[in-house]
Every structure is written in structure tokens, then in C-alpha cells.
Amino acid sequence: MSGHWYQKRSIKIAPYLFIAPNMILFLTFMIIPIFFTFYISFFDWEILGGAQFKGFGNYAEMFADDVFWISLWNTVYYTIGTVPLSMVLGLAGAILLNRKIPLRAFFRGVFFAPVVVSLVATGLIWAWLYNPNFGLFNHLLSMVGIEPIGWLTSKTLAMPAVIITTLWVRIGYCLVIYLAGLQAIPESLYEAAVIDGANSWQKFWYVTLPMLKPTTVFVLVISVIYGFMVFDLVYTMTNGGPGHATTVLVQYIFRKAFVEGEMGYASALGTFLFIIMMIFTLIQLKLGRERS
Helix, strand or coil: CHHHHHHHHHHHHHHHHHHHHHHHHHHHHHHHHHHHHHHHCCEEEECCCCEEECCCHHHHHHHCCHHHHHHHHHHHHHHHHHHHHHHHHHHHHHHHHCCCCCCHHHHHHHHHHHHHCCHHHHHHHHHHHCCCCCCHHHHHHHHCCCCCCCCCCCCCCHHHHHHHHHHHHHHHHHHHHHHHHHHCCCHHHHHHHHHCCCCHHHHHHHHHHHHCHHHHHHHHHHHHHHHHCCCHHHHHHCCCCCCCCCCCHHHHHHHHHHHCCEHHHHHHHHHHHHHHHHHHHHHHHHHHHHHC
């Protein structure tokens, strides 16, 4: 009897033992740091100095900080510049590659390849392409008599240059997600639309787009979160310059924490960003429940 009880208890405990290592790591490197960040955001704490309670002083300083608002605007600007274009071009590419065209598998791999490349490597490569002295883009412009352009040294062109680089990466990601969504649409819906006399545009507008709504919501939310979390490309391509023209929120947090050593203030910035990410995550969860 005792052996049977022990076996049943072991079966109940076994799943928790399997997930325990993952949960310990998640708790150690995710949950505890989140709460600790929120805690130290109420302190004036420098890396090499002591901590003094400041209350909501860091948050008041944050909302009065001009660079914070610049970095927030740059983040929104970057997100607006990357999300719609990557989604539209990704959808267009997915529709094209969903058809039976020559070398379809090859083109799918080509479009998705930038997604698996390290963003640091991507930033360095594109920074070389934009180089005003020996970059490929300026070399092509010189061949038609156009003077070299300081793509990454111009306050006007630096952010669009980073956005173009991001599109090179994100279009492939959106394409693959949309392609999976397209392949899940029943062919019978298109056959019924043809019987009703629908042309290609009408099939796209009344069949494809409505059926892709769940995919579109997912891509939209994930892309917005990615836009607000951008760091690697900006850091490797411009380091936030020239001036603060490409300083985004995550990079500003990094600078305050690990360059200037203001951990308390950086934690307040991080808490603000965390709240934004939570809002978008909750939106995605809510829309996901509505779809189900």
C-alpha cells in the first residue's frame, strides 16, 4: 500500500521536478531583477556609491529630462518608420512566395536569412555600407556624379538610415509569419469567391485580409515591442548620434546605468519602459482571447 502511494506521489511531483530548473532560472534572471529594478528606482544609487532613498524623485527627474523626451520620440519615430513598412512589404512578399514560382524555396531562404544574422554584425555591415569615405552607397552615388552623403553623421538622415537597415531585417520575419498565415487559409474560400465572380483584388480584400487578421495583430504587437526594445543596431551604427538624433530609450537607459553609473535613475527609465511593454503584451493577450 505504501509503495503504491509513493509511486502515485512520484508521478504527481515528476512534472514539477522537470520544470524546476527552468523556473529557477526564470525567477533568478527575470522576476527578481524586475522587482529589484522597481525597488531601486526609488533610490539615488550610483554604482560606486551608496544608496539614498529618493522616493519619486527619479520619476520627477525623468519627466523633466529633455533627453528622455528626445529618446522617447526617437523610439516612437523609429517604430512608426519600421512597423508599417515591414508589415506591408512582408505581406506583399508572402503573397508572392505563396504562389508556385521558380526557386520559391530559395527566395524564402534569402528573405529570411537577415533574421538569423546577429544584429551587431548587421549594424557593422550596414555602417560600412553607409560610410561616407569608402561605403558602397556613396561609391554608387559618385558613379553618377553625386557628392558623398554623411548618412550616419547627418541629424536628418541618421534615423532613416537605421530604419532602412531594420527593414532589411524585419521584412523577412514578417514575411515568414504572414506566409504561415496564408497557408492556413482554406482553398475552398477562394474557390467559393471565384464562383461568386470575385476578381483577384476582391479575393484579397474580402478573403485574404480578414483571414489574416489574427496574424496581423500578432505581427503588429510583436513589431511594436521590437521597435521600443531596439538597441543593438543603434548602438553599433550611430551610438545614439549625431547628438541625440538616434538616441532611443533602451540606449539611454544603458548610458545612464553603465556609462554614467546612475542606477537609480536608469531603473526609473527601465520601469517606465517595462510598463509600456506590459501594456502592449496585455493588448495582445486580450485580442488573442477575443479571437479564440
